[in-house]
Amino acid sequence: MEAAGRLGRLRREAAEYYRGHRVPERMEEALNALFPLRPEDLYGELANYLSKFSRAPVICKLVGRKVLDGVGQPTLEVEIYCTVKNYEKRICSTVMAFHSQIPENALPEIIEALEKERNDSVHTAVKWVNESLNTMLRDLEPTDQCQADKMLGLWQTDLIAFHVDYIWGNLDKVNKDSVGNEYFANKVEEKKGIEKQEGGGKEEEEAAKVIPARAPCPPAPTSKPKKGGKGRKVAVEVKPIPPAEPAVPVLCGSLAIGGTSLAIAKAGAAVRRVPLYLHAALLKHNQEMPKEMTLPLPMVTLLNCEKNSSAKLKLVKEVMLIPPVELSSKQGIERILDIQKEVTRLLESPGKMPGTQTESKKGKALKALPPALKGMSCLGCLTTGYDSLEQLLLLMQTACNNIGLELGTDMYLAINCAAHELMNYDKEKYEILTGTFKSPDEMVAMYVEMICNFPFIIALIDPLRKEDREQWSSICCALGSKCYLIAEDAATQISKLKTDQNINIAMCSGVVLKYINQTKVSDLIELTGILDGQRHITILGSPDGESSDESLVDLAVGLGARFLKLGGLSRGERVSKYNRLLAIEEELAANGALREAKLEFVDFAEESQPEQLPEVLPAPEQD
Known part of the structure; x- marks a missing residue:
């Protein structure tokens, strides 16, 4: 009786209070519906109901x-x-x-x-x-x-x-x-x-x-006269390379x-009680809930390459692995870990490398001495020196073959060329080997030959400087249907990328976006929307100085990035992001909202023919 009396008083007092404060008249009906509940249940139900009328956080x-x-x-x-x-x-x-x-x-x-x-x-x-x-x-x-x-x-x-x-x-x-x-x-x-x-x-x-003061940019090149025969100097106009844009x-x-912008996005997701990736998707799609979502493919750095001496090749900065789309992210990362273990074993014991000579598809002999392991880089990957690109590719092929995998079917490669670090502005050419120089046009021919010989390379990052726009167009027309040509350092900062609903970069397959400095979440949303509509793909990437914050993975999933470039599978600040990717995959799969990704290339040479379907990579053999 005492409990019933207390409930009755509470019901009457609440009804009178909310009538006085112009709350809907159904309040008394709701309280009557709660009356049969036990006293310990009533207060929780009442609090939940009344919380709907509280001010938004x-x-x-x-x-x-x-x-x-x-x-x-x-x-x-x-x-x-x-x-x-x-x-x-x-x-x-x-x-x-x-x-x-x-x-x-x-x-x-x-x-x-x-x-x-x-x-x-x-x-x-x-x-x-x-x-x-x-x-x-x-x-x-x-x-x-x-x-x-x-x-x-x-x-x-x-x-x-x-x-x-x-x-x-x-x-x-x-x-x-x-x-x-x-x-x-x-x-x-x-x-x-x-x-x-x-x-x-x-x-x-x-x-x-x-x-801080602007970083000094390399001097603008000047055209030089070419010497004619028999001691006569004939002035020939040489087309100079475009000078480097000022930093x-x-x-x-x-x-x-x-x-602050990223923290507010995380707070908005917390207030909505949804994951950050879903909050980002809602922001991008005008609050419309996506029915399915695609996970970005991990672009995992396996080797961070450096020069053994001043006389070694500088063409490759990173060697990355991309798992086939048919594998889940969990399966792909497990396969990459197996390859990493075998590569580590080979680097620690160079004498176990099976021979130093292989043969390319065109019958050209490839000679390479076994590289050596030099430790772990800040990117969370193995550091090694090398003599030639072929040496690195031989190492990767050997490691995959030893564990029963085949490059081009069970795993793909991406190469970060970092071309902006190769340019010799005095000679106006790229120095790919000490004393070996190539013009931008010769670089394009070299990459075409590389992809023809090694078709398991499906992405080149920064193969040229951003200033070489003509050569970017040439390489895209020559290789766009076979691999991705991606701009990372060859793209300007996010704040400078967008100009009048266009992307201010040379022709390319996609762009690596990094959340740094004055980047805002709205900038990232707007840019990915523009990229989606202009045949570009989006790659979200970690900078060298990475933190333990996992928000980048949620942004990549919510904004529909094609790749996620996080570095290697070591160091806690990077591994935590891969773990976050696996957690999101598990959650989407459990909700039936996970859609399989596709790797589609754009044929830039024939992009005016919309009826031609893009090339799709062959399906790999399942484990």
């Missing part, structure tokens, strides 16, 4: 802090706190990957300068998150990604404009009423105080603290923009 606080990335270098972490049912609650955090790594063999003074620049950038980013961005984004709903990124974009624009005026001393032109007004006003007053005390003689020094300066502290 809003951001109440951002916290930025300096943390370490996967190789022990400083980077930025951003935490999001939201007001949920009148209580402050920590929702999520994200750790940004830094845009560049310090070269292993750099001079001490260069290392010191780069470390200082990195520390300054992280310190500035932490300050911006805790001050300006914390104030600007307060009370914003984390599910409103578009509005958040718009505000971040406006703040970024004001920030760049401020830097320009600040550097040139135009303090009266600084927009103090912008979204970042606290930061701007404080900086202006700080600089005016310095000028009063010291006579304003340190503009250049202060400018250097705000934004795009990285805004000091820009990690704050990318980190």
Whole structure:
């Protein structure tokens, strides 16, 4: 009786309260329906029902802090706190990957300068998150990604404009009423105080603290006259190679923009109670729930190659493995691990390599000395030296044959050529071997021969510089129907890729996108949408200085990337991402929402004929 009396009073008081607050009249009916429940059940049901009328969670606080990335270098972490049912609650955090790594063999003074620049950038980013961005984004709903990124974009624009005026001393032109007004006003007053005390003689020094100087670009090549016969010099016009585009300066502290945008996306997913990959898919498809999703194929780095000496080939930077589409991600990674174990065994015991000579399909003898294992790189893969491309391919073929696999059927290769590191601007040619130079047109012919001899190579990354647009068109027309021609360093930064609904790059099969610096989630969504409609594929890639944050995998799945380039299958910050990919695959398979991927090439030479179907790779033999 006592319990019934308490329930009756609760029902009447709740009904009167909600009538007074203009809540729907069905409230009393809902309370009557709850009346037969046990007292311990009633309060949970009532709380769940009433929570529907609570205010949506809003951001109440951002916290930025300096943390370490996967190789022990400083980077930025951003935490999001939201007001949920009148209580402050920590929702999520994200750790940004830094845009560049310090070269292993750099001079001490260069290392010191780069470390200082990195520390300054992280310190500035932490300050911006805790001050300006914390104030600007307060009370914003984390599910409103578009509005958040718009505000971040406006703040970024004001920030760049401020830097320009600040550097040139135009303090009266600084927009103090912008979204970042606290930061701007404080900086202006700080600089005016310095000028009063010291006579304003340190503009250049202060400018250097705000934004790093542009990296010097290689000198523009000039045409040279060719010598004629019999000692006569005949001036012949030689078409110069396009000079390297100047490096795009990285805004000091820009990690704050990318980190905040990604943290808000993760908070939006948490508030919606959906995984980040599904939240990203909803954002891309205007909140329409996709019925099926395709997993990106892992592009796993097996070998990170370096020169044995100053006289060794430099053409290959990474050798990557791509499993067949018919395998699940779990099966593909297990197969790659088997190959990695066998390659490690061969590298540790070079004498066990079965012979140093093989034969290509055209009957050409290939001679190669066994390479040696040199350790583990920051990419999470094996490091080795090499004498020739054929040597590396012989190693891969031998390892696969030893465990009963065949390249081209059971596994495919991708090669990162890193052509921008090969150019000799004095000679205006690529130096693929010390003393061996090739023009951009000769490079195209070399790649055509390579793919004809080794058809199991289905992707070339950065085979040319981004400035060699004519040669990019030539290589795409020659090889586009046989392999992917992908731009990574040959593409500009994400902020510069989009121009009037077009992709500002040379002709290519696809682009590697990296979430770094001032990248925003909305930028990534817009770019992938443009790439989808312009015969390009999207590859999401990890930078060298990777963090333990797994968000990149969710973004790749949600945005429909074709490949995922994460590095090797070692080092915790990279393995955690592969584990996340396997978890997403298991979840989609359990829900019946997993669609099989396809590897389709585009025949650029005949793309004007839409009736011709793209080539599809042959089905591999199942284990």
